[in-house]
Amino acid sequence: MATRLGLSLLGVVLAMSGCLFDTREARPPDPNSGGCGAISLTTPDDVFEAMTCALESEQDAAYERVLSERFVFSPTQEDSLDQTFAGTAVYANWTKTVEMDVLRLMLSDAQTVAVDFTPSVLINQTTFVRFRVPYQLVVVNVATPTDTTRYAGVAQFDVRNEGGNWRLTFWDEIETVPNLSTWGYLKGILRLRLNP
Numbered sequence: 001m002a003t004r005l006g007l008s009l010l011g012v013v014l015a016m017s018g019c020l021f022d023t024r025e026a027r028p029p030d031p032n033s034g035g036c037g038a039i040s041l042t043t044p045d046d047v048f049e050a051m052t053c054a055l056e057s058e059q060d061a062a063y064e065r066v067l068s069e070r071f072v073f074s075p076t077q078e079d080s081l082d083q084t085f086a087g088t089a090v091y092a093n094w095t096k097t098v099e100m101d102v103l104r105l106m107l108s109d110a111q112t113v114a115v116d117f118t119p120s121v122l123i124n125q126t127t128f129v130r131f132r133v134p135y136q137l138v139v140v141n142v143a144t145p146t147d148t149t150r151y152a153g154v155a156q157f158d159v160r161n162e163g164g165n166w167r168l169t170f171w172d173e174i175e176t177v178p179n180l181s182t183w184g185y186l187k188g189i190l191r192l193r194l195n196p
Contacts, residue, residue: 036062041165044129047157048117051168055115055137058107064100068160068167071096075184076153076173082185090188090195102190111145114138119157127161137183153182 036053039062040046047066054062073094080091107113115138119131137151154175159166173184 035059037065041066041167044131044159044166045119047159047166047168048119048133052115052117055113058110058113060100060104060107063103064096066168067096067099068162068169069096070169071099071167072170073099073184073187074170074172075188076176076182078176079173079182079185079188082188084185085188085192088192090191098191099187101194102187105190105194106139106186109141109143110139111142112138112140122156129159129166131157131159133157135183137186139186150180151183151186152177152180153184155183 036050036057036059039050039053041050050066051063054060054066073091075091079085085091116136117133118135119133121129122132123130132154133156134154135152139149139151141147141149153173154177156170156172156174157168158170158172160169173182176182
């Protein structure tokens with residue numbers, strides 16, 4: 001009798017519980033599991049490889065991974081005094097959040113992006129490296145696919161080892177290139193669009 005009652009109770013419990021596991025929606029793939037996310041950040045130079053991959057494949061999550069939470073951007077003096085930005089605080093309080101907002105707008109406008117960084121080491125310490133970085137950025141916009149816009153300049157990039165990963169902490173534009181706008185100028189234009 002006790003055995004039959006035990007089996008009956010077991011049957012009721014199993015019938016009531018149905019499946020013990022709830023279903024859930026599928027998650028998108030982890031951006032760090034392949035592609036640009038597979039690039040390690042174990043050396044200072046990895047920062048440039050990861051940024052190039054992220055920009056050219058238009059993967060904002062891979063770009064974000066390279067930036068420190070303490071990221072700061074500073075334009076050239078020429079760009080900060082440009083009449084386009086007169087009366088605005090377009091370059092003020094430039095944080096990682098601002099950088100990502102501006103980057104996402106640039107990528108949404110872009111049909112293709114190509115970038116070339118040419119870093120050389122200025123300071124090399126155990127957990128800090130400063131690079132001098134001549135760069136070129138080429139953007140083909142979706143709205144005007146027959147037009148190619150080129151930007152160029154020289155920046156200093158500070159990268160720091162944060163918990164075993166090297167991340168970009170400071171992007172300081174220091175020189176312009178004749179007849180071309182800097183990437184910093186483009187950043188200012190994009191931020192104006194976000195915050196008119």
